Amino acid sequence: MQYAVNHKTTYSYADSVLLCQNQTHLTPRSTRFQSRGDFRLEILPEPAIRRSWNDAFDNEVWYFSIEEPHSELTIKAVSTVSVVPHEAPDMRNTPNWERVRDQMQAADSPDLRMISQFSFESPYVRYLPDAVAYANSSFTPSRPVLEAAMDLTSRIYHEFEYDPDSTAITTTTSEVLRQRSGVCQDFAHLQITCLRSLGLAARYVSGYLLTDPPPGKARLIGADASHAWLSLYCPGVGWVDLDPTNNVIPQQRHVTIGWGRDYGDVCPIKGVFIGGGPHSMSVSVDVAPLAEILPRNVQLD
Numbered sequence: 001m002q003y004a005v006n007h008k009t010t011y012s013y014a015d016s017v018l019l020c021q022n023q024t025h026l027t028p029r030s031t032r033f034q035s036r037g038d039f040r041l042e043i044l045p046e047p048a049i050r051r052s053w054n055d056a057f058d059n060e061v062w063y064f065s066i067e068e069p070h071s072e073l074t075i076k077a078v079s080t081v082s083v084v085p086h087e088a089p090d091m092r093n094t095p096n097w098e099r100v101r102d103q104m105q106a107a108d109s110p111d112l113r114m115i116s117q118f119s120f121e122s123p124y125v126r127y128l129p130d131a132v133a134y135a136n137s138s139f140t141p142s143r144p145v146l147e148a149a150m151d152l153t154s155r156i157y158h159e160f161e162y163d164p165d166s167t168a169i170t171t172t173t174s175e176v177l178r179q180r181s182g183v184c185q186d187f188a189h190l191q192i193t194c195l196r197s198l199g200l201a202a203r204y205v206s207g208y209l210l211t212d213p214p215p216g217k218a219r220l221i222g223a224d225a226s227h228a229w230l231s232l233y234c235p236g237v238g239w240v241d242l243d244p245t246n247n248v249i250p251q252q253r254h255v256t257i258g259w260g261r262d263y264g265d266v267c268p269i270k271g272v273f274i275g276g277g278p279h280s281m282s283v284s285v286d287v288a289p290l291a292e293i294l295p296r297n298v299q300l301d
Helices: 097-106 110-120 128-137 147-158 172-181 184-197 290-297
Strands: 003-023 034-044 050-055 058-066 070-083 202-209 225-234 238-241 255-261 269-275 279-288
Touching: 034 058, 070 097, 070 255, 097 147, 097 225, 110 202, 128 172, 128 184, 147 184, 147 225, 147 238, 184 202, 184 225, 184 238, 202 279, 225 255, 225 279, 255 269, 279 290
Parallel strands: none
Antiparallel strands: 003 058, 003 070, 003 269, 003 279, 034 070, 050 058, 202 225, 202 255, 225 238
16 A cells, blocks of 8 residues: 655744744654655744754654744645555464563563663653553463463453543553543553563554545545554564554554654654744644545646
């Protein structure tokens, strides 16, 4: 599948902003199953400074500075991405989870030492005894690690309510576990917390999800949204994505932007500004198959 991705964020300010400096994670990654085509970052007003680099996790990061008064800031990331089909691994033929845990703790090779960093605590993911207690019914003795992890994915999907009004960026995993509700970011952090608290390596993944319109209706521009899921490391297989919000192993409908220890490492846009007063933010994301878009742009002689 080939997709065109448009992610537009607009900040509106009551008063003029005199200076703002921002950092973005909006560039799709190239992975085993995904290749990035074109990418451009459109910013208004035009920044005085802009530059890019790859962070510690090899995600592309853009920095820009706007040094003129402005009452509105628009950031638009436009990209094309190809996602190839791939078979999900045979979960029952993966190593038992205790063996994987022991490998992470030993980390007796350079590769495992790099991977094992995702088994430690991070700002949004703290070891949590309650998370271990919740995960234990999935991670029974000697159970294959991916089978156990997918069971945990399914339980979060069925036992937690998707409720955008129930949490904020400051809501802790402990609160999410107690109230049994949240959004994709919360569910990803919750499952990562469970896995790391057991000694396994799991990383946070930021990206997009192609959604379906209601039956008989056309796709709405901007109806898709930023999404979050996680990856679990499994020896012999590698990193395997899991989406507890939708109870799936991501395939061709997920577009990966980047990954890190938690949300803080791959926040789409963050920054500081001087002035502005009260302000608002609006976000519109559109992920559309290129096959649906190209005919609209064909010019007939």
